[in-house]
Amino acid sequence: MCEHKKRKGLDLSDASAHEKDHQVWSRRSFLKTSSLMAGASFFLSQLPIASAYARNKMSSKGSNKIIVLIELEGGNDGLNTLIPLYDFDHYKSKRKRLHIPKHQTVGLTKEYGLHPALKPLKSLWDKGMMKVINGVGYPESSLSHFRSKDVWSTSSSANEFLDSGWLGRYFETVDNPKGIPKAMEIAEEGSQLFEGKAMPQSLNVKAPTELFDATEDAFRFDLSNEDSLYGKELDFIRSVTNSAIDYSKSIKQAYLKGKNQGKYFRNDITHHLRQVAKYIKGGLGTRVYRVSHGDFDTHSEQSWKHRTLLQELAQAIHAFYEDLSKMNLQDEVVVMTYSEFGRRLEENGSEGTDHGTAAPMMLFGTALGGSAIIGDPMNLRDLDANGNVKYDIDFRTVYSTVLQHGLGANAALSHQVLKGNFQPLNGIF
Amino acid sequence: MTHSLPQYESSSLPKEWNVKMVQYLYRRVAFGLPYQEYVDKTESSPEQIVDDIIDETLGLPLSKRPRWYNWSEKKYQLSNGKENEKLIDQHTREWTIETVKGMFDDGFRGKLVLFWSNHFVTSYWHYVSPQMLYQYHRILQEFALGNFREMVIRIGLTPAMLMYLNGEANNKEQPNENYARELLELFTLGRDNGYTQEDIREIARAFTGYTVEDWNEVAFNDELHDNGAKTIFGKKGNWTYDDVIELLFEERGREIAEYISRTIYKEFACFQIDEDVVQKMAKAMIEHDFELAPVFRVLLKHPRFYDESIQGTKIKSPYELYLTFLNELGMEIKKEEYFYEIFESAYYTGQALFSPPNVAGWKGQRNWINSTRLTRRWEVLSGILYQYGDKSNFREWLMGVADQLTDEKHNPEIICLAIIDYFLPLGLSQPNELERAVKQFKGEWDEELFENGWWNLDREDTHWQIAMLIHYLIRLPEFHVC
Known part of the structure; x- marks a missing residue:
């Protein structure tokens, strides 16, 4: 290999271009040393940590929070996340093998305890930085992962099919400063929630310096605005190219400027939240981030799978706020978890649980002004025909809260984005 | 000044039958061709080429089974009692290479194997066994253009699928709905298309009793099977696995034919469905008892398939992007490692072979493109251009x-x-x-x-x-x- 002499222009002495290509190829090639694919997603996004720079002043104040969404993909078992101590015997009777013993739960209130793997979150609760919203769902909840994911991303009702995501629709109404992406995803798969009516409103970045290098010899394009299918697909690729070029510099700068502090563990969700912390500390100014965690689809062997996932989640969130607090940014940033559905009360025969409906959502940050469980306890004895709990709070009221109290949208815009009059919840922010 | 090409005249199919059109066809049904082969194909009529592609695919032999195809878990045990992970990885790698090589060598069939692996999704990380991978891949290859109903019967009882969607843990005490749901929602009918949660629950009961033994064998344990009566699609009976599939195709044949035709249309023709063509495909599917070849003949001979309005509308998947580039550059792949590099490159850009992100598979189209994936696609293509394979000439x-x-x-x-x-x-x-x-x-x-x-x-x-x-x-x- 490497028989070629150069690639830029016709100057035979251009060795640096060769070197760059070589690096590109060898960065891929080191994958070979790992077994089939193990840990590759973590591996690929590993980057050297840059030295510290002075802090950039955060511009966000008041209801202008930075929102970090953590999607728990596959349907998180809410009943083993927030254990219903208020009806424990009934819960236990339905989950003979999978119930969390009372004494092992991490007590939040008299009625509720957390899964023991979520212990690192207890300190956030104690500091008044954690809110749990109970029984969140929607009418006629779909038991299909994909339909329910669509419902949550597009903020539709169960029988409504939308192409754009709720944050995509929101960001289409918002101007961003030059070079600052409105939203970023650090996830293997992008989410529909940032799809705009025309163009995606987020940037998916796994490795900021790599992105910057790759855009060096790329060109910006004018959009054709042609109406043909071909024209539209090309315009889509053009706009992704343009975004990569427009934003890669500031992303890289912020990434290198922000420095992680404190102890982080080594797993994908932690690694991705670390990157978010670097962007925020580097003063990037992006308003919404999304990372994803999973697979929470625990049809079998739930016990250890769920424990591992929750532990990684709790450690990551804990370390994230420790890190932010070093620059006193814990007030600027609100983390929110969501999942396409919860899981069935009664366990199945393979030490797992099947698809359910309503489940709790968790929010974090000092901006929440105190810890609390919002909403009534879920009724474990009044189930629907499929044996699932009934929802109490519509997820769109949570979105409305985030839009109005977190991102500073007014009520009219919130209604327009969510396609309905969903009043924000009190007592969240 | 390009070569002057023979023009093919036909009333229904494109009048301009030239390199561009042949290229379009082969980029869609396969992974492109070297230039001279495009030129050669312009000498046959489009109908003839389509028939040739399909007939050749039907006649292709299956991959030669590897020496380890029936190894049990024990065979991988080292003297110290630990698992020989290196050997497991090596065998899996061997079959990964075989699959990528199949895409490059077999064209259409390779494309179909990739397509079906994204339809009947399993994930390698749920079973981690070369034997299970082999068996799963074999079914995809054998039925790539075979009988769809037969493929449904067979794929559901592969160890890979039983592991991935918990069929092996599904027992009469407390049934597990995972496979039953996806069988209807993703594999045969499509979401909310002619079934209820009740049907899912009852099908799960009927599917109880299967287990996976020793990495390559599927066993049926009568004690774990629910012998009671089940009501599925309104029919009551003591249904078993085979009965359910029969019932499904009898009661919902029309829905299945339409859903599968739509899925094929989306992948091979255009994400925007032409319902008229889909109906013709579905009709062929039903008339031929769920054989797939007639369905593809209808699609690939339909003028709509060649219509200008759908050319260029498909965003190439990583495999399509890289293998087509290699083919059109006329590169030969002399070493097996080179196939593995393609596998890694596809993985790196969002298409992890035999491990799609979830049971719905890769979404494809715009989902292949985001700032990370797009820039990495550029890098991989540059790598192919400058450094891939033998560049001594x-x-x-x-x-x-x-x-x-x-x-x-x-x-x-x-x-x-x-x-x-x-x-x-x-x-x-x-x-x-x-x-x-x-x-x-x-x-x-x-x-x-x-x-x-x-x-x-x-x-x-x-x-x-x-x-x-x-x-x-x-x-x-x-x-x-x-």
């Missing part, structure tokens, strides 16, 4: 690419246009792009050279000019669609 090879496309030696614009026309499905779409392309091609040569006619393609180092042009084309959106 780099100049000769690139000069050959240009030579077969044009006889022009002096006019850089004509040379550029011939190369552009070959790699981009519908050419350049914006006026300033040709100017930029020619600029890339001219590189840092003094403009005077071209003006005075001193430059020609046979000069030393002109292959770098060709490389730089291709380097530029790789980064155009047009390169990423077909």
